[in-house]
Amino acid sequence: xxxxxxxxxxxxxxxxxxxxxxxxxxxxxxxxxxxxxxxxxxxxxxxxxxxxxxxxxxxxxxxxxxxxxxxxxxxxxxxxxxxxxxxxxxxxxxxxxxxxxxxxxxxxxxxxxxxxxxxxxxxxxxxxxxxxxxxxx
Numbered sequence: 001x002x003x004x005x006x007x008x009x010x011x012x013x014x015x016x017x018x019x020x021x022x023x024x025x026x027x028x029x030x031x032x033x034x035x036x037x038x039x040x041x042x043x044x045x046x047x048x049x050x051x052x053x054x055x056x057x058x059x060x061x062x063x064x065x066x067x068x069x070x071x072x073x074x075x076x077x078x079x080x081x082x083x084x085x086x087x088x089x090x091x092x093x094x095x096x097x098x099x100x101x102x103x104x105x106x107x108x109x110x111x112x113x114x115x116x117x118x119x120x121x122x123x124x125x126x127x128x129x130x131x132x133x134x135x136x137x
Contacts, residue, residue, distance in 0.1 A: 011052045018045055044116045051123035058130070073135075080135050081125035088125075089118045 062068070096114045100107055129135050 008056050011049065011056065015049055044113075044120065047120055048116070048123065051120075051127070054123075054127065074130075076135055077126060077129045081122055081129055084125045085118060085121040088121050089114075092117050092121070
């Protein structure tokens with residue numbers, strides 16, 4: 001039970017904290033062109049939270065059906081999703097290096113976007129392989 005409720009509690013607390021941050025920073029006000037990077041950050045954070053909610057719902061369904069929280073198939077899916085996201089993130093970092101060299105974007109912004117991009121890639125590949133079912137092909 002602790003393995004299920006602790007991540008859900010952490011996810012809820014992070015969502016509340018990000019909501020407070022949005023209202024305190026003024027990002028939640030009507031958008032203009034100067035707040036475009038903040039809007040992109042909010043979209044990325046929302047995508048990461050949606051992956052977390054998907055994982056929590058799948059764990060609830062497995063627990064109600066009497067299945068183990070993590071079986072061999074989910075371990076294989078996690079391993080394959082990690083491998084694919086690693087391979088694709090190598091190209092993501094090449095693009096990030098190009099952006100740093102050619103554009104006048106600060107390096108820490110590109111690094112943050114790259115790390116968040118890696119997390120989104122992992123979530124997307126995990127979702128793809130879990131919905132596809134047969135991962136041995």
